[in-house]
Amino acid sequence: MTQEPHGQFVIGADIGATRLRLALADGEGSIKGRWSASTVGADGAASIVGLMRAGVDTLLRAASLPSDSLSAIAAGAPGITNADSGVVIATSYLMGWRDVPLRQLLETEFGVPASVDNDVNLAAIGEHRAGAAQGISDFVFLAIGTGVGAGIVLNGRLHHGTNWGAGEIGYMLVPGASEAPVERSKPGALEGIVGGEGIKSQWQSRWSEKLTTLPRDATATQIFDHALQSNPLAQEVLQLASRTLAYAIYNTSLMLNSSLFVLGGTIGIHPALCDTTRLILHERSARVQSELIPSALGADAQLTGAIFLALDTATRKLALA
Amino acid sequence: MTQEPHGQFVIGADIGATRLRLALADGEGSIKGRWSASTVGADGAASIVGLMRAGVDTLLRAASLPSDSLSAIAAGAPGITNADSGVVIATSYLMGWRDVPLRQLLETEFGVPASVDNDVNLAAIGEHRAGAAQGISDFVFLAIGTGVGAGIVLNGRLHHGTNWGAGEIGYMLVPGASEAPVERSKPGALEGIVGGEGIKSQWQSRWSEKLTTLPRDATATQIFDHALQSNPLAQEVLQLASRTLAYAIYNTSLMLNSSLFVLGGTIGIHPALCDTTRLILHERSARVQSELIPSALGADAQLTGAIFLALDTATRKLALA
Numbered sequence A, B: 001m002t003q004e005p006h007g008q009f010v011i012g013a014d015i016g017a018t019r020l021r022l023a024l025a026d027g028e029g030s031i032k033g034r035w036s037a038s039t040v041g042a043d044g045a046a047s048i049v050g051l052m053r054a055g056v057d058t059l060l061r062a063a064s065l066p067s068d069s070l071s072a073i074a075a076g077a078p079g080i081t082n083a084d085s086g087v088v089i090a091t092s093y094l095m096g097w098r099d100v101p102l103r104q105l106l107e108t109e110f111g112v113p114a115s116v117d118n119d120v121n122l123a124a125i126g127e128h129r130a131g132a133a134q135g136i137s138d139f140v141f142l143a144i145g146t147g148v149g150a151g152i153v154l155n156g157r158l159h160h161g162t163n164w165g166a167g168e169i170g171y172m173l174v175p176g177a178s179e180a181p182v183e184r185s186k187p188g189a190l191e192g193i194v195g196g197e198g199i200k201s202q203w204q205s206r207w208s209e210k211l212t213t214l215p216r217d218a219t220a221t222q223i224f225d226h227a228l229q230s231n232p233l234a235q236e237v238l239q240l241a242s243r244t245l246a247y248a249i250y251n252t253s254l255m256l257n258s259s260l261f262v263l264g265g266t267i268g269i270h271p272a273l274c275d276t277t278r279l280i281l282h283e284r285s286a287r288v289q290s291e292l293i294p295s296a297l298g299a300d301a302q303l304t305g306a307i308f309l310a311l312d313t314a315t316r317k318l319a320l321a
Helices: A045-062 A102-110 A119-130 A196-206 A220-228 A232-256 A271-282 A298-320 B045-062 B102-110 B119-130 B196-206 B220-228 B232-256 B271-282 B298-320
Strands: A009-015 A019-025 A031-038 A070-077 A079-082 A087-091 A098-100 A114-118 A139-144 A148-154 A260-264 A291-294 B009-015 B019-025 B031-038 B070-077 B079-082 B087-091 B098-100 B114-118 B139-144 B148-154 B260-264 B291-294
Touching: A009 A045, A009 A119, A009 A298, A019 A045, A019 A298, A031 A045, A045 A070, A045 A102, A070 A102, A070 A119, A070 A298, A079 A114, A087 A102, A102 A114, A114 A119, A114 A298, A119 A139, A119 A148, A119 A260, A119 A298, A139 A232, A148 A232, A148 B232, A196 A220, A196 A232, A220 A232, A220 A271, A232 A260, A232 A271, A232 B148, A232 B232, A260 A271, A271 A291, B009 B045, B009 B119, B009 B298, B019 B045, B019 B298, B031 B045, B045 B070, B045 B102, B070 B102, B070 B119, B070 B298, B079 B114, B087 B102, B102 B114, B114 B119, B114 B298, B119 B139, B119 B148, B119 B260, B119 B298, B139 B232, B148 B232, B196 B220, B196 B232, B220 B232, B220 B271, B232 B260, B232 B271, B260 B271, B271 B291
Parallel strands: A009 A070, A070 A114, A139 A260, A260 A291, B009 B070, B070 B114, B139 B260, B260 B291
Antiparallel strands: A009 A019, A019 A031, A079 A087, A087 A098, A139 A148, B009 B019, B019 B031, B079 B087, B087 B098, B139 B148
């Protein structure tokens, strides 16, 4: 067996509220192995780092690599993250993290340079470096899953904002959304219509067994599939989500003048949502001409961004050494 | 008389839809003279440059300066402006400019380096360098006059957007604003409630001589003054404008995570609007904690920004020579 050179591999990690995903990649960013585990009931920072240790060991063993093969690790966290200090400032109630020094925990555990950022920001990096936004210096990545968030790239770099909270688009107030102020850790006005839970609840509030063969507890993806099959009830929910999303994109484009929006996340990549939103946005093309395209990396966007961040981290630390 | 050193003065210009304003400033940015003229009926690019020639000559004569005293000139234009190429891409219907090479026209006319930018962007520069946002690297300047626009400063620099159109906040869709798509050069949804003409039309649609001593054709400033005197009708219009403005600020802050918003423009500096908007924004402080303050430069914000841009232009051209 040819021995790989020392420290030529990196780990990218996607820490989700319910699942931890890892990828081992070489110096060119090619994925050599994947590993994932449920984080339900084990979502404290120490538990997550312990799970990552187990996953990294498994990945290295599977690739027949010695334990000193890593040059860096990078992780995306589902919350507001200070990318400079490496501290996760706050996640949603699902994990409940507050001021977790994640980068330091990772560097201590793995003995290599580490970086952390918000998971949606990492997905934006992924699309920028290897996905739908390659070569585009100004674009917005929209992650639509249970919640809704944005990763903003301006002049080729992530825009984090004064307190690392940029891209909180899920709380945007647009016509048709609730105006009631929401508490921290509660879903936002836009999420209540465009996010996965919001789509389900819009469906449930309209559901009647006379109007559809789909059950009342259908998922957002099932509802959108149903809309593509021309069910009027599902189409109504799709239209509402698409119009609300189009308004949020319109507002963001007015403000930033970004020419490209990339739709990602488990719900964002559904073709019915992307196509319908694009049509509605086109009604306002006199003012906004932004292009709207689906993610090229799909569920791998976050992990891909984490790999590129890890590669940058390895290079930067090497240059400083 | 002491002869000033050659080329130690700059001209800052604010080209408005109805008025042209000039300031002569020394190398420290201190204003040494002002001049203004109506542009009504003379708003073509050649007419404006001709007016500027007359104004500059008058200013130099009044300051007893020779004609070669200028080192640079900078102008703000009321429309989408490519600050790199110096071309005014489009102004509103009031002036109707399309692709005017303003920087080139100014350099030819005055024989000194010139720069141009959008007028609201220059006001943001003014507040950043010498006004309410000194030392703040991320903030948004909101100009509220006849229309509504934003100048966005990120990491200490103006954000212009892919096609130089960033900050078109006057068209933002928020709850309560009209959802009807608007044509180019027509007022936007937000302007219809928050802008000067919008405030007047909201007033007129509610006006009855039984409800107020103020005439039906009152100005926005008069209406807001009337609200401060506790007239319920004027307070209703003020509340509507303030709530709509607060929603736009909230949306912008969610997206950019800017900690500071500076309110300027003839209507934006009215204390009733700033105070009421701040109270409404505070209802959402669980999510957005942006500070809202009035412009420190008032009507001089654009002109001050133009002076600083001219000083930068003189220095840059000197460094390149």
